[in-house]
Amino acid sequence: MTVRLDEKLQPIYQDVLRRNPGEDEFHQAVHEVLESLGPVLAKYPEFAEHKIIQRICEPERQIIFRVPWEDDRGETHINRAFRVEFNSALGPYKGGMRFHPSVYLGIIKFLGFEQVFKNALSGMPIGGGKGGSDFDPKGRSESEIMRFCQSLMTELYRHLGEYTDVPAGDIGVGQREVGFLFGQYKRITNRYESGVFTGKGLDWGGSRARKEATGYGTVIFVNEMLKARSDSLDGKKCVVSGSGNVAIYAMEKAMQHGAKIIACSDSSGVVIDEQGIDLDLVKRIKEVEHRRISVYADEKKKARYIEDGDVWAVPCDVALPCATQNELNGKNAKKLVEQGCIAVGEGANMPTTPEGVRIFQDAGIAFGPGKAANAGGVATSALEMQQNASRDSWTFEHTEERLEEIMIDIHRRCFETADEFGSPGNYVVGANIAGFIRVGRAMVAMGLV
Numbered sequence: 001m002t003v004r005l006d007e008k009l010q011p012i013y014q015d016v017l018r019r020n021p022g023e024d025e026f027h028q029a030v031h032e033v034l035e036s037l038g039p040v041l042a043k044y045p046e047f048a049e050h051k052i053i054q055r056i057c058e059p060e061r062q063i064i065f066r067v068p069w070e071d072d073r074g075e076t077h078i079n080r081a082f083r084v085e086f087n088s089a090l091g092p093y094k095g096g097m098r099f100h101p102s103v104y105l106g107i108i109k110f111l112g113f114e115q116v117f118k119n120a121l122s123g124m125p126i127g128g129g130k131g132g133s134d135f136d137p138k139g140r141s142e143s144e145i146m147r148f149c150q151s152l153m154t155e156l157y158r159h160l161g162e163y164t165d166v167p168a169g170d171i172g173v174g175q176r177e178v179g180f181l182f183g184q185y186k187r188i189t190n191r192y193e194s195g196v197f198t199g200k201g202l203d204w205g206g207s208r209a210r211k212e213a214t215g216y217g218t219v220i221f222v223n224e225m226l227k228a229r230s231d232s233l234d235g236k237k238c239v240v241s242g243s244g245n246v247a248i249y250a251m252e253k254a255m256q257h258g259a260k261i262i263a264c265s266d267s268s269g270v271v272i273d274e275q276g277i278d279l280d281l282v283k284r285i286k287e288v289e290h291r292r293i294s295v296y297a298d299e300k301k302k303a304r305y306i307e308d309g310d311v312w313a314v315p316c317d318v319a320l321p322c323a324t325q326n327e328l329n330g331k332n333a334k335k336l337v338e339q340g341c342i343a344v345g346e347g348a349n350m351p352t353t354p355e356g357v358r359i360f361q362d363a364g365i366a367f368g369p370g371k372a373a374n375a376g377g378v379a380t381s382a383l384e385m386q387q388n389a390s391r392d393s394w395t396f397e398h399t400e401e402r403l404e405e406i407m408i409d410i411h412r413r414c415f416e417t418a419d420e421f422g423s424p425g426n427y428v429v430g431a432n433i434a435g436f437i438r439v440g441r442a443m444v445a446m447g448l449v
């Protein structure tokens, strides 16, 4: 069930399929953006004239390299790593690094492509890029992870720079990994270049509220969607997928808004706690002990753990997918709608399949797509870059206030753009068009580069 593209866009999409065979997630992300762009070409013919869409779908540079490393027993391993420098019309390439065994070029390209529009939407001076490796950190010791990060950076450093390409974390890459990567960059280049990485520790150039920013921002966005419908999060039952960085701080902010979190998950199973998830316990299990979410039910006798369970089968008012791409399909979406869900905010990147998105939109529920709803993370990364450039360090309150202003502004822009282009209430259309126009205008202004 795919939506037909505008006739001018169809050949462009066919070309993307032809040039990028086997990269399903990238095709999906491109199709979803192109679906929104028909009315933009009608209103702004200069974008077609300058072939902006064709250019935006082709990364400026793609780097693929071997990462050899030795485990604790002396055995050699070879992984593959990527950095896709997608678009630098608005600033240095900016986007996270993902370490997960599922990583291949198609995943990094979909993430890099999404990042271009997300970063544009954030209003900050950052281009889009993404990187990662098929390295699986699960079960690896800290010294193995350090050696892997050092080996990766020994190759990647030559492509980075505070004015060139600025990575951060994503799945499997948190502050610890950012520390190992930044440390090796500093050693090789002999430069303490704080602005070359974001998501750093607070003692060595990190920003307050960066750790919280993606999850917090997602919930701020959801609250704005509800406000636009004269509703709020207060008293709502929420279900969150994942229990990593984004999930934890989405839960925290939703609770601050008076919501009750009744379920979260990891890739092994689901925890349901009708009394409300105990976030301190989740933080201890995940952030301190790095264990499985099943431990939660071992410690809380009233909670239930379902091995391989489906988090979207738990009835809720608000669903916050915060784990990974395509984790919420059409069947899940149908069930959520039937069980009374009124809003979905994507903390993860592209967690809802195209069929799922259509089911939510046809049902008229508030749907906040990732490139808008989770933009608070990268926006706060840009605030970290700002603090690094001025050798300053802001308070938590000030940084969170900036984040809130940015999220409210993103919501407003998506809302108004959707209206302007004839799709009122459709935040997917609003986000795609508003992001595209900002990048497209900069590309036209800079000529054929």
Ligand code: NDP
Binding pocket: 169, 170, 171, 172, 173, 214, 241, 242, 243, 244, 245, 246, 247, 265, 266, 267, 268, 322, 323, 324, 325, 347, 348, 349, 374, 375, 377, 378
């Ligand atoms: P983490 O590694 O901290 O947490 C990821 C969580 O999702 C874990 O609970 C993990 O479970 C689960 N998960 C990951 N992959 C899968 C999978 N294939 N199937 C089921 N569960 C899975 O990552 P983040 O919280 O940083 O990232 C989560 C999502 O948010 C990603 O889509 C990321 O791209 C997106 N995002 C992150 C931002 C950030 O600032 N960190 C910013 C914007 C978006 P397990 O531990 O069992 O693998």
Ligand code: 2IT
Binding pocket: 094, 095, 096, 097, 115, 166, 167, 168, 169, 170, 198, 349, 374, 375, 377, 378, 379, 381
């Ligand atoms: O998907 C994302 O926006 C991120 N992983 C964060 C990127 C960043 O540079 O902070």
